[in-house]
Amino acid sequence: MLSAKQLESYITQHLSCDFIEVLGDDGTHFEAVIVSPAFEGKSMVQQHQLVYGALGERMRAEIHALSMKTYTPQKWQELNIK
Amino acid sequence: MDTQARIKETVTTNNIVLYMKGSPKFPQCGFSNLATQILDACDAKYVAVDVLADQEIREGIKQYANWPTIPQLYVKGEFVGGADIMRAMYESGELQAMLAGA
Numbered sequence: 070m071l072s073a074k075q076l077e078s079y080i081t082q083h084l085s086c087d088f089i090e091v092l093g094d095d096g097t098h099f100e101a102v103i104v105s106p107a108f109e110g111k112s113m114v115q116q117h118q119l120v121y122g123a124l125g126e127r128m129r130a131e132i133h134a135l136s137m138k139t140y141t142p143q144k145w146q147e148l149n150i151k
Numbered sequence: 152m153d154t155q156a157r158i159k160e161t162v163t164t165n166n167i168v169l170y171m172k173g174s175p176k177f178p179q180c181g182f183s184n185l186a187t188q189i190l191d192a193c194d195a196k197y198v199a200v201d202v203l204a205d206q207e208i209r210e211g212i213k214q215y216a217n218w219p220t221i222p223q224l225y226v227k228g229e230f231v232g233g234a235d236i237m238r239a240m241y242e243s244g245e246l247q248a249m250l251a252g253a
Contacts, residue, residue: 113236114218121219128219134182135220136235 070096071131076124077101083123087142097133104145113139154211162225166253167197170212171222175199182234186222189241195250226253 073091076099081089086105093099101120108116116139121128128135140148152160162168167190173179175187190197202209202221213219216230224231226249231237240246 113239114230114232117233117236118217129213134180136182138235138239 072096073099076132076135079127080120080123083125084119088145097131099132099135101135101137102140103137104140104142106142108139108141109143154207155215158208158211158215159228161198161200163228165198166227167195167250168200168225169197169222170200170202170208170225172201172203174201179203180221182220183222185234186224186237189237189246190224190250192241193247193250195253226250 073093076093077089077091080086080091080101080103084103084105084107086103088104089101091099091101103120105119107119111119117137120135120137120139124132124135169186169190171178171180171183171186173183175191178184178187187199200208202212209221212221212223216223216225218230218233220233222234222237224233224237231246231249232240237246240249
């Protein structure tokens with residue numbers, strides 16, 4: 070069964086992240102918060118596509134649902150100051 | 152007509168299209184359910200396509216916008232996003248504005 074930790078490592082292998090947290094313990098449904106400098110200047114659709122791209126075929130085969138929130142490092146900092 | 156052409160025709164001849172699992176009355180997945188609730192909260196008139204009823208569309212729609220998950224929202228032929236993005240845009244008011252103009 071796929072664990073949240075494994076999913077986290079799949080993402081970070083292909084996408085450099087300042088912060089990542091993946092939750093979910095049923096093996097198919099996951100929630101993630103991902104902060105990456107690669108998101109800079111990109112639309113939300115493009116940011117999510119980067120994460121899907123990092124997961125590649127696993128997204129079709131192993132993962133039924135991945136709900137995610139993506140932030141640039143700057144946006145993340147602003148949110149955490151509030 | 153091939154699958155990609157069928158999808159293109161659907162999203163360009165209808166202003167608001169939601170590809171989802173199940174129907175708005177009987178969504179078959181929590182994310183599709185959330186997507187219909189958001190569209191209803193925006194008072195949007197939309198065309199829903201049940202991907203579970205057509206295997207070619209179910210696979211084809213993932214390639215169409217290079218997006219591996221369902222639901223998918225299209226406004227005036229443009230891919231807007233999946234459930235997470237719809238929720239974020241609804242919370243910021245961006246989605247209501249976009250749909251009101253569609």
